[in-house]
Amino acid sequence: MRVALTGCGFWSRFQLAGWREVGVPVVAVHSRNERRVRAAAEAFGIGRAYTDLDRMIAEGGFDVLDVCSDVPGHRPAVVAAARAGLAVICQKPLADREDEVEEMAAVCRSTGVWWAVHENWRFQRPFRRIREWLDRGAVGRVYRLRLSFLQSFDVFANQPQLRSQRRFILMDLGTHLLDTARYLGGEVDSLFCLTDRVRPDIEGEDSATVLLRFASGAHGVVEMTYAGLRERDEFPSTFALIEGESGSIELGRDCELRLTTRDGTVVESARPPLYAWADPDYALVHASIVDCLRDLRDSYAQGRPAETSGEDNLRTLGLVFGCYESAETGEAVRPRRF
Numbered sequence: 001m002r003v004a005l006t007g008c009g010f011w012s013r014f015q016l017a018g019w020r021e022v023g024v025p026v027v028a029v030h031s032r033n034e035r036r037v038r039a040a041a042e043a044f045g046i047g048r049a050y051t052d053l054d055r056m057i058a059e060g061g062f063d064v065l066d067v068c069s070d071v072p073g074h075r076p077a078v079v080a081a082a083r084a085g086l087a088v089i090c091q092k093p094l095a096d097r098e099d100e101v102e103e104m105a106a107v108c109r110s111t112g113v114w115w116a117v118h119e120n121w122r123f124q125r126p127f128r129r130i131r132e133w134l135d136r137g138a139v140g141r142v143y144r145l146r147l148s149f150l151q152s153f154d155v156f157a158n159q160p161q162l163r164s165q166r167r168f169i170l171m172d173l174g175t176h177l178l179d180t181a182r183y184l185g186g187e188v189d190s191l192f193c194l195t196d197r198v199r200p201d202i203e204g205e206d207s208a209t210v211l212l213r214f215a216s217g218a219h220g221v222v223e224m225t226y227a228g229l230r231e232r233d234e235f236p237s238t239f240a241l242i243e244g245e246s247g248s249i250e251l252g253r254d255c256e257l258r259l260t261t262r263d264g265t266v267v268e269s270a271r272p273p274l275y276a277w278a279d280p281d282y283a284l285v286h287a288s289i290v291d292c293l294r295d296l297r298d299s300y301a302q303g304r305p306a307e308t309s310g311e312d313n314l315r316t317l318g319l320v321f322g323c324y325e326s327a328e329t330g331e332a333v334r335p336r337r338f
């Protein structure tokens with residue numbers, strides 16, 4: 001598997017470090033910004049650097065295009081790669097407009113390429129451990145699941161483009177949290193969502209509260225904000241509570257998990273490895289890049305859809321667009337299927 005990467009912003013250096021960590025060569029890199037692409041190529045010893053994406057694709061020599069650009073760059077890059085018969089991995093969200101998602105899905109389906117979304121949140125160690133506990137029935141039938149991501153972290157310092165996104169927290173973060181909700185709770189039948197823009201100096205919503213009804217009958221609550229002002233929060237941790245008929249699982253500070261049953265409480269740390277290249281502020285998330293890339297590498301090699309395949313991620317996006325629809329109409333909605 002040889003990868004070429006497009007987009008050399010803040011996230012790309014962690015993505016490139018992640019590929020190195022899982023032993024997959026990145027042979028070419030592209031950005032419209034010449035200074036950035038040169039810097040990325042130099043830092044990671046990549047021989048080929050391009051400012052013209054079509055040229056990089058035409059010159060070939062790689063199997064997979066990893067789309068790591070900002071959101072408006074996703075659609076053209078995914079479509080160009082798929083039309084050239086390349087496998088594609090794209091950062092989330094695939095697109096923030098439904099017509100663009102439809103086009104990307106149509107092109108990937110008609111060309112038959114292997115496509116996936118780099119959806120790393122569900123690969124965080126605590127969620128993998130919770131999934132194991134759920135699979136072995138540790139808490140019995142789950143009747144409610146809560147995910148909370150309530151932060152005062154200044155996410156705009158490293159990613160200033162997020163300030164001007166008309167659709168912000170549900171797109172940037174809700175994609176992750178709703179995907180994790182699906183990973184832990186299964187598919188969703190209906191949802192209701194409220195949004196708010198608390199900070200006056202950004203375009204989009206920075207707080208959202210989502211109520212889910214899973215196909216299993218379980219209830220879900222997913223709440224998120226970047227507008228928090230609390231004594232102690234812990235970016236980028238998601239806190240969780242999963243309630244089952246015979247027990248509960250809590251995910252708290254510092255990746256600490258508590259499994260409570262009638263026999264008592266088991267406490268376990270699910271802290272991931274701390275990679276030397278990770279930004280300490282994002283260590284938990286950066287570690288999950290490695291586990292996500294490992295799954296992408298292995299599924300590609302084995303010719304099977306990734307856990308976070310394009311098709312799978314379309315269901316997550318159905319929830320995200322459903323949240324905006326619900327927030328606009330004030331109605332509960334059934335998520336659309338792309």
Ligand code: 89V
Binds near residue numbers: 155159172173176285
């Ligand atoms: O992982 C991400 O998508 C990042 C952050 C955690 C900052 O939202 O954009």
